[in-house]
Amino acid sequence: MTEQLGDGELLVAVGRVGKAHGVRGDAFVEPWTDAPDERFSPGSRLTTEPADRGPLTVESSRDHSGKLVVHFAGVDDRNAVEALRGTVLLVPAGARPVIEDPDEFYxxxxxxxxxxxxxxxxxxxxxxxxxxxxxxxxxxxxxxxxxxxxxxxxxxxxxxxxxxxxxxxxxxxxxxx
Structure with a gap:
């Protein structure tokens, strides 16, 4: 999924918010990236679709039984996570690592x-x-x-x-x- 901001900057989807994990605001996130550790590292700022649900800043992330669990800053309870469920997480296309192999493409x-x-x-x-x-x-x-x-x-x-x-x-x- 790609989207363009008003200034023409291309955004690419890197994941989607899933259901809540626990009661303290943690969310399962379905990563759509080869580099989830990088994309969802603490301090990462993610644009959202729909736009009114963000931007979101990653406070922490961890693996839980093979699934990515993320805590977003200011999202501190289960209800807040459920309100974000289904939100697509986006980053600027220019923030992706450069692919060195000429036969590889995003x-x-x-x-x-x-x-x-x-x-x-x-x-x-x-x-x-x-x-x-x-x-x-x-x-x-x-x-x-x-x-x-x-x-x-x-x-x-x-x-x-x-x-x-x-x-x-x-x-x-x-x-x-």
Missing amino acids: DTDLIGLAVRTVQGRQLGAITDVLHSPAGSLLAIDVDGREVLVPFRTEFVPVVDLAAGIAEIDPPDGLLEL
Whole structure:
């Protein structure tokens, strides 16, 4: 999920507030980031969607039986946490670590790229990136229908973020399904 602030700054979702844990204002948080320790470290300030529920500042965070538990400053009881339940937590896209590998991308950077085949046929835009045990798939809107393309070099040989395009070389019949 991405969102843009009024000043044009792009925000990316890093998690969602879940149910309360205990009675002192702790909340389970579903992390949507590879770096939850960094994103939810004490002092981290998070923008929220809906906006009127934040911003929220992390006071503390910890692991509890494999789940992330966060205490936000000023959220000191179970009712206050329940009022935040479902809130999406966002950070500026520029705050993400730079990816060094030229073949690695943030999902949010791929969504919205125009897609064309290696032969030049314009298809549509990437609408989502799905992750499965077998690998990642790009969801592409092709004439109003969703087509899933394996996000592997042999099927997606070109991703040019600066130009806003991705080129695909789909297996025979994929676009006709």
